[in-house]
Amino acid sequence: MNLRKIIIAGLLWLTVFAALAADERYPFNNDVDQQRFQSQIYQIRCLVCQGQSIGDSDSYFAQNMREWLHEAITDGYSDYEIRQQLIQRFGEKIFYVPNFGINTFMLWGLPIIFLLFGLVFYFRRGR
Numbered sequence: 001m002n003l004r005k006i007i008i009a010g011l012l013w014l015t016v017f018a019a020l021a022a023d024e025r026y027p028f029n030n031d032v033d034q035q036r037f038q039s040q041i042y043q044i045r046c047l048v049c050q051g052q053s054i055g056d057s058d059s060y061f062a063q064n065m066r067e068w069l070h071e072a073i074t075d076g077y078s079d080y081e082i083r084q085q086l087i088q089r090f091g092e093k094i095f096y097v098p099n100f101g102i103n104t105f106m107l108w109g110l111p112i113i114f115l116l117f118g119l120v121f122y123f124r125r126g127r
Contacts (some may be wrong), residue, residue, distance in 0.1 A: 026070045033073050040079070041067055044086065045094055053096070 028034040041055035046062045054062040054069075070083050085096070092098040 026066065028070075028074065036079065037069060037073055040073075040082070041066055043096055044069070045096055047090065047094065 017124050026037060030039065038055075042053045044054045044065060046052045046054050046057040046059060046065070048059045048061040052062075054065045056062075069082065072085070077085075078085045083099075087099075092103075098104050
């Protein structure tokens with residue numbers, strides 16, 4: 001029983017050290033930039049991997065994107081400027097949550113409008 005507790009404690013310490021090592025790979029001058037980086041790596045889609053963000057993926061593409069994002073944030077680019085550069089280079093598909101525009105309105109808005117028209121037609125015809 002004692003050996004089991006030692007093994008579990010060792011695994012927990014390894015997990016903590018692995019998390020700390022991941023943060024040291026991309027050092028920032030302040031916590032705000034660190035938080036921006038952590039937030040953005042999970043909003044940007046890895047185009048090589050299926051269904052993973054660049055924060056979750058270990059692919060070469062994701063590593064390059066994390067390095068580029070680190071450089072962009074340390075160079076002082078705003079979130080908007082970073083987003084625009086990525087859209088210009090890769091298109092809207094690089095983000096899990098796309099900008100609102102005519103394409104996204106058609107994707108999300110038209111089904112709702114059709115549903116409302118259908119309900120109105122159904123209830124008016126029922127009278």
